[in-house]
Amino acid sequence: MTTVLIVDDQPIVRAGLTVVLDAEPDLSVIGQATDGQEAVHLASSLRPDVVCMDVRMPGMDGITATRQIVAEHGSAVRVLILTTFDIDEDIFAALEAGAAGFMLKGAQETAIAAAIHSVAAGGGTLDQRITQKVLAEFGRRRASPVPTPAALELLTLRELDVLDLITRGVSNAEIARSLFIEVTTVKYHVQSIFSKTGSRDRLHAALWGFRHHIGRVPE
CATH class of the missing domain: 1.10.10.10 (Winged helix-like DNA-binding domain superfamily/Winged helix DNA-binding domain)
Incomplete structure (x- = not known):
């Protein structure tokens, strides 16, 4: 079972992702955070396999939170960026901060689940179509x-x-x-x-x- 922490300042996004991911037989959402600071705290206390991280949130943003989570936990807690933005400076900064990859929030449910599995397994994120686009830019x-x-x-x-x-x-x-x-x-x-x-x-x-x-x- 792959455990997931969802981080997003929008309640409807958190609720929607929770429903989608909990429907997968081998994924389990074990926590939700509303901003980066709460994400850092819950990553330490819950130790999820994957953190699904929004980028732009009030308070501590997703990039800063990603950097802190990676610095504290290394590859034990992997960060997957979920964003509404396509090519954006924030995405490059997040990847350089240690995020394992990213997906658009508008992606198919199966694609998001597959990305989480890929990140949890420690590889394969480079093959995601959207990641290829980021690498090209x-x-x-x-x-x-x-x-x-x-x-x-x-x-x-x-x-x-x-x-x-x-x-x-x-x-x-x-x-x-x-x-x-x-x-x-x-x-x-x-x-x-x-x-x-x-x-x-x-x-x-x-x-x-x-x-x-x-x-x-x-x-």
Whole structure:
């Protein structure tokens, strides 16, 4: 059972999400918060697997709350941003603060449930359609053709190749086919990239790559 904390300043949104998620046999909403400060408190006391976090709320906003939750709990409590905004500076800030991904509130119920499962499992958020769009915008703003010296010193040439493909949302199997290597070898390189860059998952590895000028913008 995956436990969920819902954070939103609108009662109707909290109630609607609770009904939707509790209808899933393997999801359980264990708490609701009306702002970021309450979210930080409940994340500590309830220790949910996933926090569904709104961005713009009175008092402490979702970005600040995400940063505090991630700093305190690391990957033990994962944050999924649920927002009414599509491409917005707040979203990039939330991802850099440690959010595991984000979805639009208008997404299908099944898509939101799938995103929660993906976040709880510690991966797969990069494959979400809306996350791809964010990464594309992030890449347009940050990427340049030449990796930074820090990246070249930190990662091997093969790891740079793998990270380039991760930034484009390519699966391990697709990376293996593209580079003519075994999937087990790809997994080894992916874990090495996570370790060297301090990334919690593929999404944050991709963001690290964009910050260090690795990868091309997804089409």
